[in-house]
Amino acid sequence: xxxxxxxxxxxxxxxxxxxxxxxxxxxxxxxxxxxxxxxxxxxxxxxxxxxxxxxxxxxxxxxxxxxxxxxxxxxxxxxxxxxxxxxxxxxxxxxxxxxxxxxxxxxxxxxxxxxxxxxxxxxxxxxxxxxxxxxxxxxxxxxxxxxxxxxxxxxxxxxxxxxxxxxxxxxxxxxxxxxxxxxxxxxxxxxxxxxxxxxxxxxxxxxxxxxxxxxxxxxxxxxxxxxxxxxxxxxxxxxxxxxxxxxxxxxxxxxxxxxxxxxxxxxxxxxxxxxxxxxxxxxxxxxxxxxxxxxxxxxxxxxxx
Amino acid sequence: xxxxxxxxxxxxxxxxxxxxxxxxxxxxxxxxxxxxxxxxxxxxxxxxxxxxxxxxxxxxxxxxxxxxxxxxxxxxxxxxxxxxxxxxxxxxxxxxxxxxxxxxxxxxxxxxxxxxxxxxxxxxxxxxxxxxxxxxxxxxxxxxxxxxxxxxxxxxxxxxxxxxxxxxxxxxxxxxxxxxxxxxxxxxxxxxxxxxxxxxxxxxxxxxxxxxxxxxxxxxxxxxxxxxxxxxxxxxxxxxxxxxxxxxxxxxxxxxxx
Numbered sequence: 001x002x003x004x005x006x007x008x009x010x011x012x013x014x015x016x017x018x019x020x021x022x023x024x025x026x027x028x029x030x031x032x033x034x035x036x037x038x039x040x041x042x043x044x045x046x047x048x049x050x051x052x053x054x055x056x057x058x059x060x061x062x063x064x065x066x067x068x069x070x071x072x073x074x075x076x077x078x079x080x081x082x083x084x085x086x087x088x089x090x091x092x093x094x095x096x097x098x099x100x101x102x103x104x105x106x107x108x109x110x111x112x113x114x115x116x117x118x119x120x121x122x123x124x125x126x127x128x129x130x131x132x133x134x135x136x137x138x139x140x141x142x143x144x145x146x147x148x149x150x151x152x153x154x155x156x157x158x159x160x161x162x163x164x165x166x167x168x169x170x171x172x173x174x175x176x177x178x179x180x181x182x183x184x185x186x187x188x189x190x191x192x193x194x195x196x197x198x199x200x201x202x203x204x205x206x207x208x209x210x211x212x213x214x215x216x217x218x219x220x221x222x223x224x225x226x227x228x229x230x231x232x233x234x235x236x237x238x239x240x241x242x243x244x245x246x247x248x249x250x251x252x253x254x255x256x257x258x259x260x261x262x263x264x265x266x267x268x269x270x271x272x273x274x275x276x277x278x279x280x281x282x283x284x285x286x287x288x289x290x291x292x293x294x295x296x297x298x299x300x301x302x303x304x305x
Numbered sequence: 306x307x308x309x310x311x312x313x314x315x316x317x318x319x320x321x322x323x324x325x326x327x328x329x330x331x332x333x334x335x336x337x338x339x340x341x342x343x344x345x346x347x348x349x350x351x352x353x354x355x356x357x358x359x360x361x362x363x364x365x366x367x368x369x370x371x372x373x374x375x376x377x378x379x380x381x382x383x384x385x386x387x388x389x390x391x392x393x394x395x396x397x398x399x400x401x402x403x404x405x406x407x408x409x410x411x412x413x414x415x416x417x418x419x420x421x422x423x424x425x426x427x428x429x430x431x432x433x434x435x436x437x438x439x440x441x442x443x444x445x446x447x448x449x450x451x452x453x454x455x456x457x458x459x460x461x462x463x464x465x466x467x468x469x470x471x472x473x474x475x476x477x478x479x480x481x482x483x484x485x486x487x488x489x490x491x492x493x494x495x496x497x498x499x500x501x502x503x504x505x506x507x508x509x510x511x512x513x514x515x516x517x518x519x520x521x522x523x524x525x526x527x528x529x530x531x532x533x534x535x536x537x538x539x540x541x542x543x544x545x546x547x548x549x550x551x552x553x554x555x556x557x558x559x560x561x562x563x
Contacts, residue, residue, distance in 0.1 A: 052404060052563045072412070082563070086399045100406070
């Protein structure tokens with residue numbers, strides 16, 4: 001059974017805002033990336049998983065239990081980092097960690113103490129109000145992880161962290177993943193998702209536009225090569241070959257060829273008959289994939305919001 | 306239907322303001338009672354001074370206290386605290402940390418509601434005890450029964466007022482709206498009640514008494530042990546219970562923009 005399941009979730013805030021027929025499942029021990037720009041509906045979806053919002057249509061489930069009306073049960077194993085962190089007032093960092101852990105019945109704060117070390121959050125004894133953005137983010141991370149929950153719902157967890165600390169956080173996520181945690185990671189940061197997630201869904205204007213396995217991005221069964229010819233006119237000659245061209249640029253005397261791994265030898269044989277200036281591989285990154293969906297496709301909703 | 310952990314924090318966040326208002330009320334009552342005591346003393350020293358003069362002065366001072374200070378000071382505490390307990394935390398977004406925990410909605414709303422109503426009861430329990438202690442120590446000519454009823458009535462009145470502020474805090478997601486309604490209505494009641502006193506100037510002013518809950522806390526009726534007091538108290542209690550229950554029910558079903 002899926003640990004987190006979102007089924008045909010619709011929440012219409014009007015004016016094209018909201019989420020529309022969003023569905024996905026996250027299995028036990030899986031790390032799922034939720035990618036999309038601001039206002040795409042990531043946080044709205046998460047609100048339903050935590051039981052803050054009532055769906056117009058569809059449902060969110062945690063381990064088979066519908067969330068709405070049962071958040072006191074479904075939130076039991078959840079650790080949550082809100083997209084925008086506003087801590088309760090008048091608390092010192094360590095008191096906040098203790099207080100929030102108490103709701104989950106956690107007495108042991110070893111994990112929190114360890115995380116204070118890892119994230120280098122000094123003076124957690126200080127007043128939360130006076131903390132910088134980065135410190136608050138670190139504290140938010142610790143609060144979510146402190147009671148050692150089985151499920152982590154992380155809404156842009158590393159925003160406000162410096163690049164080094166982002167790497168530290170990525171390592172932390174890998175550790176949690178190795179410990180068998182189920183993680184929903186909503187993020188803008190491609191490298192973070194690339195390094196940790198097994199599956200990714202891209203959400204745009206409230207709809208999931210594509211879902212894929214990270215392996216297909218990292219290790220696709222085909223590769224794309226850019227070939228620049230040394231001898232003029234070669235681009236015309238190769239255009240006659242039976243190849244999957246992504247681009248043929250005669251002006252620059254250059255082509256981009258998509259080739260399946262099993263056909264690579266044939267391509268090399270073919271290219272040996274040409275005078276070549278250089279060959280380079282164009283690596284497909286998550287970012288390219290993301291941009292493809294964001295720039296190419298016109299929106300369904302006429303670009304509201 | 307209650308969360309100890311949440312209550313601890315709520316208590317910590319709000320006890321100072323409560324203490325300030327409670328002490329303020331107690332001190333004011335003491336000062337007024339001391340004044341009544343010295344007035345009664347002078348009256349009895351006067352040759353031919355009537356027996357009832359001391360009691361009359363004491364009652365006037367009690368009416369003054371319970372229609373002004375005991376009305377207004379707790380009102381400020383109530384509207385600010387009621388907003389802080391829920392709406393302000395939704396507005397700020399800080400409630401997300403609590404709502405992401407395995408708590409029922411009712412647990413959150415009822416814990417906060419119990420704090421608000423309980424703090425009002427506690428506030429006037431302190432005031433009542435201070436008053437009783439003074440009466441006991443000085444023998445001030447105040448009927449204990451009437452004094453207790455005045456306090457019971459003001460508690461019921463403030464429970465009704467706090468019910469309105471609490472309901473507004475449960476319903477609205479913005480502090481501004483919660484305060485507009487949760488403070489606006491009680492303040493309107495207070496002003497309407499003041500205006501209704503001017504019925505001798507224009508008849509229409511008299512109708513304002515129907516637009517105010519304050520009219521239901523009638524110190525003259527209470528001091529005279531009038532039977533009106535019973536239905537007045539019952540209505541205040543019903544308003545309080547209705548508003549708190551409506552707040553809890555609304556909060557259970559609402560969308561939280563956290």
